[in-house]
Amino acid sequence: MKRVFGIDVGGMSVKFAIVDETGTIIERWSVPTNLADAGSHIPDEMISSINEKLASSPEPIVAIGVGIPGPVNGEDAVRAVNLGWGNMPLGNILREGTGLPVALINDANAAAVGEVWMGGEGSVTGNSIFVTLGTGVGGGIIIDGKIVGGDHGCGGEIGHIPVVAPSERVCGCGNVNCLECYASATGIIKNANELAEKAGEERRFTKGEEIFEEVKQGGATATAARDMTVDYLARALAGIMATVDPSEVIVGGGLSGAGDLLMVPLAERLERYVFPPMRGCYTLRRAALGNEAGILGAAYQALQLV
Amino acid sequence: MKRVFGIDVGGMSVKFAIVDETGTIIERWSVPTNLADAGSHIPDEMISSINEKLASSPEPIVAIGVGIPGPVNGEDAVRAVNLGWGNMPLGNILREGTGLPVALINDANAAAVGEVWMGGEGSVTGNSIFVTLGTGVGGGIIIDGKIVGGDHGCGGEIGHIPVVAPSERVCGCGNVNCLECYASATGIIKNANELAEKAGEERRFTKGEEIFEEVKQGGATATAARDMTVDYLARALAGIMATVDPSEVIVGGGLSGAGDLLMVPLAERLERYVFPPMRGCYTLRRAALGNEAGILGAAYQALQLV
Numbered sequence: 001m002k003r004v005f006g007i008d009v010g011g012m013s014v015k016f017a018i019v020d021e022t023g024t025i026i027e028r029w030s031v032p033t034n035l036a037d038a039g040s041h042i043p044d045e046m047i048s049s050i051n052e053k054l055a056s057s058p059e060p061i062v063a064i065g066v067g068i069p070g071p072v073n074g075e076d077a078v079r080a081v082n083l084g085w086g087n088m089p090l091g092n093i094l095r096e097g098t099g100l101p102v103a104l105i106n107d108a109n110a111a112a113v114g115e116v117w118m119g120g121e122g123s124v125t126g127n128s129i130f131v132t133l134g135t136g137v138g139g140g141i142i143i144d145g146k147i148v149g150g151d152h153g154c155g156g157e158i159g160h161i162p163v164v165a166p167s168e169r170v171c172g173c174g175n176v177n178c179l180e181c182y183a184s185a186t187g188i189i190k191n192a193n194e195l196a197e198k199a200g201e202e203r204r205f206t207k208g209e210e211i212f213e214e215v216k217q218g219g220a221t222a223t224a225a226r227d228m229t230v231d232y233l234a235r236a237l238a239g240i241m242a243t244v245d246p247s248e249v250i251v252g253g254g255l256s257g258a259g260d261l262l263m264v265p266l267a268e269r270l271e272r273y274v275f276p277p278m279r280g281c282y283t284l285r286r287a288a289l290g291n292e293a294g295i296l297g298a299a300y301q302a303l304q305l306v
Numbered sequence: 307m308k309r310v311f312g313i314d315v316g317g318m319s320v321k322f323a324i325v326d327e328t329g330t331i332i333e334r335w336s337v338p339t340n341l342a343d344a345g346s347h348i349p350d351e352m353i354s355s356i357n358e359k360l361a362s363s364p365e366p367i368v369a370i371g372v373g374i375p376g377p378v379n380g381e382d383a384v385r386a387v388n389l390g391w392g393n394m395p396l397g398n399i400l401r402e403g404t405g406l407p408v409a410l411i412n413d414a415n416a417a418a419v420g421e422v423w424m425g426g427e428g429s430v431t432g433n434s435i436f437v438t439l440g441t442g443v444g445g446g447i448i449i450d451g452k453i454v455g456g457d458h459g460c461g462g463e464i465g466h467i468p469v470v471a472p473s474e475r476v477c478g479c480g481n482v483n484c485l486e487c488y489a490s491a492t493g494i495i496k497n498a499n500e501l502a503e504k505a506g507e508e509r510r511f512t513k514g515e516e517i518f519e520e521v522k523q524g525g526a527t528a529t530a531a532r533d534m535t536v537d538y539l540a541r542a543l544a545g546i547m548a549t550v551d552p553s554e555v556i557v558g559g560g561l562s563g564a565g566d567l568l569m570v571p572l573a574e575r576l577e578r579y580v581f582p583p584m585r586g587c588y589t590l591r592r593a594a595l596g597n598e599a600g601i602l603g604a605a606y607q608a609l610q611l612v
Contacts, residue, residue, distance in 0.1 A: 148449055148549075151433045151552060151553040152583065154551040155550060155551045158549055160581040162541045162579045173583075174582050240549050242463045242464055243549060243550070245461045245463070246456075275466040277377065277385075277460055
């Protein structure tokens with residue numbers, strides 16, 4: 001059975017795994033991300049770690065898949081700000097350093113592929129939407145079983161879908177009122193504090209968990225903040241659904257940890273906003289894999305090479 | 307050189323063409339659409355017309371592509387309301403009746419493929435968005451050179467992206483405030499009449515052309531109506547662009563006949579709303595082909611079979 005490396009390059013650590021065709025993780029390890037000198041040592045340290053494992057592995061490992069925190073253009077990581085990288089020809093460097101074929105993929109896209117693959121039924125087919133609600137909002141779009149990387153490495157950047165809102169929130173990208181200003185873990189806090197201020201309340205929220213704790217108790221401000229997040233998210237997802245007509249919508253990231261408090265109203269709103277012929281024709285579910293999704297998605301991309 | 311049939315089934319006529327691999331239309335004809343008996347005679351009449359041409363053609367014609375005014379699921383037209391069709395296994399019927407392989411495609415999707423193919427550089431590669439602004443708003447999404455048909459035949463139904471608006475307009479689909487309620491030929495008239503009423507004006511608009519005539523003269527109400535259409539359209543397109551990251555955005559349909567009066571402000575708004583890394587990385591253009599787009603797109607799909 002074929003084995004590949006699935007790698008997730010993050011700002012804190014580079015996570016490695018050896019993964020087989022069934023999606024089983026045979027072995028995993030990680031090394032701290034070396035951010036010195038604009039991240040320029042990262043590729044060589046990856047090569048060392050890979051070659052060490054190749055030398056000691058009883059079974060051959062035949063390809064490498066790497067998730068990158070930034071846009072990917074073919075064999076190049078284009079701009080991974082958290083690593084200090086400008087254009088980094090990582091695919092070529094890793095291939096020359098290890099002799100293995102290399103697939104690069106954006107990390108949110110890798111998580112999408114991983115979730116559809118191993119969070120689901122063990123195959124990647126048809127059309128799926130994955131959205132991750134963390135500090136920002138990321139995502140991945142899968143069409144006919146393939147991730148949409150985009151013509152400029154920006155496929156699935158659904159956190160930057162513009163929304164219409166009464167307030168003006170400046171997004172990290174520089175635009176005003178992107179989806180992630182309202183539907184991320186930080187967005188829902190902004191919702192809650194804006195509503196608290198309007199209601200003349202003194203207290204301010206600092207964590208998503210506090211908000212969902214209050215939602216559970218029936219708190220009006222927290223519930224309204226949750227509903228605001230759900231409404232923007234449902235409209236955006238309904239828009240994406242009208243565009244690509246998926247069978248599956250998966251919600252991951254920290255905010256999805258709220259479980260039914262998020263997913264039940266989201267399901268209700270999504271059914272309201274979705275193009276009527278699609279009503280009842282798709283599944284909406286929480287991501288199942290957590291941090292492993294990225295490694296598995298990267299491994300899946302590697303398996304497509306061999 | 308390979309030749310195929312490109313067919314566009316409309317509510318008034320069925321348009322046929324023989325098209326070669328270079329996209330040249332060798333011959334074209336049409337027959338009135340027979341809507342009697344819930345459109346049940348249409349497939350047989352198509353077969354007669356195809357077989358007649360096959361018998362008389364000096365060159366072999368090797369496949370059939372058909373654009374359908376409704377969703378397509380594999381070999382079936384699922385629900386073509388204007389033809390009276392429920393589920394119609396058209397692919398199978400035409401294949402058995404002619405002996406040729408058959409590709410079915412939704413008509414707006416066919417127009418998208420045709421525009422990218424022959425309205426552009428003669429090839430279908432990469433990612434493109436096509437939007438048609440007619441009575442409604444339709445479209446087609448092309449990813450890696452392939453049309454996104456969708457898991458339920460609803461790919462590219464971008465007229466039904468939900469928008470946030472101060473008024474409530476019920477869409478033909480049953481939802482409230484779909485993009486096409488604001489950005490279609492009928493939507494812009496609603497914009498203008500709503501604004502005229504608010505401004506205490508007596509007159510009402512009945513045609514898009516009147517509105518653009520007044521925009522040319524600097525009329526405030528008409529300009530505001532145009533800007534409303536442009537704003538909703540630009541936000542929706544920017545959202546789709548954040549999702550699929552195309553190189554090309556094409557605008558067709560009756561409203562695109564307004565030319566620069568529509569396209570110049572649209573280009574400006576789109577640059578404002580698009581995810582910043584994509585700024586300047588895509589082309590926005592008017593559709594070039596008019597009614598031929600659908601026939602050519604259907605022919606292109608047929609050519610992929612042989």
